[in-house]
Amino acid sequence: xxxxxxxxHERSITQIKYNREGDLLFSCSKDQKPNVWYSLNGERLGTYxxxxxxxxxxxxxxESRKLITGAGDMxxxxxxxxxxxxxxxxxxxxSVRTSNFSFSGNxxxxxxxxxxxxxxxxxxxxxxxxxxxxxxxxxxxxIPMTESKITSMLWGPLDETIITGHDxxxxxxxxxxxxQKVVDSGTDHSAGINDMQLSKDGTMxxxxxxxxxxxxxxxxSLMCLKTYKTERPVNSAAISPIMDHVVLGGxxxxxxxxxxxxxxxxxxxxFFHLIYEEEFARLKGHFGPINSLAFHPDGKSYASGxxxxxVRVQTFDSTYFENIFE
Amino acid sequence: MPGVETIKSSxxxxxxxxxxxxxxxxxxVENGQKYVTEYKYNKDDKKTKVVRTYKIxxxxxxxxxxxxxxxxxxxxxxxxxxxxxxxTTMVSEEIIMQFLNxxxxxxxxxxxxxxxKNIAKCRICNGEHWSVNCPYKGTAMDTNMMEKKASAAAxxxxxxxxxxxxxxPFLKDSQKGALGMRxxxxxxxxxxxNLSESMTEADLEELVKKxxxxxxxxxxxxxxxxxxxxxAYVHFKQRKDAAAAIEILNGHGYDHLIxxxxxxxxxxx
Numbered sequence: 001x002x003x004x005x006x007x008x009h010e011r012s013i014t015q016i017k018y019n020r021e022g023d024l025l026f027s028c029s030k031d032q033k034p035n036v037w038y039s040l041n042g043e044r045l046g047t048y049x050x051x052x053x054x055x056x057x058x059x060x061x062x063e064s065r066k067l068i069t070g071a072g073d074m075x076x077x078x079x080x081x082x083x084x085x086x087x088x089x090x091x092x093x094x095s096v097r098t099s100n101f102s103f104s105g106n107x108x109x110x111x112x113x114x115x116x117x118x119x120x121x122x123x124x125x126x127x128x129x130x131x132x133x134x135x136x137x138x139x140x141x142x143i144p145m146t147e148s149k150i151t152s153m154l155w156g157p158l159d160e161t162i163i164t165g166h167d168x169x170x171x172x173x174x175x176x177x178x179x180q181k182v183v184d185s186g187t188d189h190s191a192g193i194n195d196m197q198l199s200k201d202g203t204m205x206x207x208x209x210x211x212x213x214x215x216x217x218x219x220x221s222l223m224c225l226k227t228y229k230t231e232r233p234v235n236s237a238a239i240s241p242i243m244d245h246v247v248l249g250g251x252x253x254x255x256x257x258x259x260x261x262x263x264x265x266x267x268x269x270x271f272f273h274l275i276y277e278e279e280f281a282r283l284k285g286h287f288g289p290i291n292s293l294a295f296h297p298d299g300k301s302y303a304s305g306x307x308x309x310x311v312r313v314q315t316f317d318s319t320y321f322e323n324i325f326e
Numbered sequence: 327m328p329g330v331e332t333i334k335s336s337x338x339x340x341x342x343x344x345x346x347x348x349x350x351x352x353x354x355v356e357n358g359q360k361y362v363t364e365y366k367y368n369k370d371d372k373k374t375k376v377v378r379t380y381k382i383x384x385x386x387x388x389x390x391x392x393x394x395x396x397x398x399x400x401x402x403x404x405x406x407x408x409x410x411x412x413x414t415t416m417v418s419e420e421i422i423m424q425f426l427n428x429x430x431x432x433x434x435x436x437x438x439x440x441x442x443k444n445i446a447k448c449r450i451c452n453g454e455h456w457s458v459n460c461p462y463k464g465t466a467m468d469t470n471m472m473e474k475k476a477s478a479a480a481x482x483x484x485x486x487x488x489x490x491x492x493x494x495p496f497l498k499d500s501q502k503g504a505l506g507m508r509x510x511x512x513x514x515x516x517x518x519x520n521l522s523e524s525m526t527e528a529d530l531e532e533l534v535k536k537x538x539x540x541x542x543x544x545x546x547x548x549x550x551x552x553x554x555x556x557x558a559y560v561h562f563k564q565r566k567d568a569a570a571a572i573e574i575l576n577g578h579g580y581d582h583l584i585x586x587x588x589x590x591x592x593x594x595x
């Protein structure tokens with residue numbers, strides 16, 4: 001099937017996400033407007049106007065009512081998904097690099113950047129009664145990061161823990177009630193974590209790292225289960241909800257993109273088998289590195305956002321489902 | 327449960343032109359297909375008929391998803407019509423997923439990657455190694471081959487004048503050069519190798535002009551650097567001059583290198 005090419009951003013994509021049912025696709029980029037699309041036909045529902053800096057991260061709650069975004073203008077904003085209005089704007093002291101809703105949607109976590117003399121910090125806020133007064137309230141939890149800054153974040157099972165990926169390749173699990181670190185991954189990754197995504201049941205997650213590998217970890221013990229090796233930095237990885245497949249995307253840094261030809265084949269989406277750790281398929285399409293990947297919750301299509309500013313929605317053919325791994 | 331709307335092209339609505347002579351747009355729905363027929367003027371001011379075919383599909387979705395389909399657009403899409411906007415949504419070309427099982431089979435069949443299969447062949451002793459690595463290179467065996475060629479060439483040249491038979495005028499050596507000008511004549515061509523990089527056409531001419539008149543000279547040069555590749559071809563007008571050149575110049579020292587001269591071989595060999 002022919003893929004959809006969504007062009008709503010002027011600069012490179014930073015993150016894309018589906019909502020729970022998969023009918024809405026959210027995308028944000030280094031321009032100031034996150035977009036929302038109908039994933040079925042690629043129709044754009046609207047843009048969320050209000051940020052004055054690059055939007056680094058976004059997340060949507062399970063009811064698809066609220067959207068949280070973090071940007072380089074040192075604010076985290078909560079939006080109404082339906083009308084595109086700002087519900088709350090939370091000022092921070094440096095850029096907001098990660099933001100996530102909990103599974104229940106009652107809480108949200110975000111982390112700030114280690115920049116402008118500020119250290120990286122992890123914040124936890126209650127968003128049940130989010131309104132404009134949220135900017136003056138104190139966060140319910142605040143954890144400074146003394147070792148390395150957070151580059152990726154997930155909520156753990158049952159909303160009891162938060163999993164953070166750091167710039168030095170470390171992965172840590174934080175207990176929310178105690179406010180301290182409970183598990184540390186050690187030295188599984190040797191370079192920064194670019195992305196982390198949970199499996200459908202939340203028992204494991206896949207990490208994408210600058211050390212050209214993606215690894216599969218257990219969500220509770222942080223035991224490294226699988227390793228998927230490529231030859232260039234991995235910017236994003238996603239686990240299929242219905243098949244034992246993992247898709248990886250990456251490429252060189254942006255400053256080297258113009259010296260590389262697309263025929264070099266390094267801008268493909270790479271499909272690995274989840275268990276056998278071998279690559280079995282590739283899909284071309286982007287003219288630059290892939291910065292973010294997301295599987296549709298029904299597993300029949302996936303979306304990729306690249307450095308070229310395009311979001312591509314690719315529906316799988318029947319050959320993808322009939323392919324038997326040999 | 328409302329069905330999902332079919333993809334409507336907002337571009338068609340925007341290009342509605344108020345030309346009086348055009349028939350109105352018609353829509354026909356049958357067998358799950360919708361045909362939209364419209365008429366308009368193209369760039370050459372000619373009437374054109376555009377027929378679009380849509381596929382009508384029915385999808386069962388949760389209630390919340392169906393409710394979200396009816397949301398009003400906002401932000402930059404506030405003025406968009408229902409359906410995808412062609413400025414933000416495009417259908418890309420077909421991308422085929424490449425499965426890697428067949429690729430790995432092709433790699434195994436590549437002889438260059440097979441370390442057990444040897445593709446090298448020596449020109450000097452016909453062994454299974456490269457000529458540059460030949461243990462016999464520069465030794466008596468190598469010299470014997472060159473000497474054989476030189477003596478054979480000299481013998482062939484000597485035999486020609488000894489014969490007392492009648493030779494028609496057009497077959498005599500002095501006349502052969504004229505005939506050779508019409509086509510490619512390799513019978514009196516020699517190949518000189520092991521030339522130095524600084525060799526030029528003037529040096530080559532000075533080297534061979536004492537032996538006899540030549541009809542053509544070719545000095546192989548590198549395209550990028552312009553330096554001599556190390557070999558040249560000289561076409562003499564008479565075969566005996568070529569044989570004499572081989573005898574004189576083979577093994578001759580020139581510009582600190584020992585020349586190697588032999589008969590030129592045909593190209594299709």
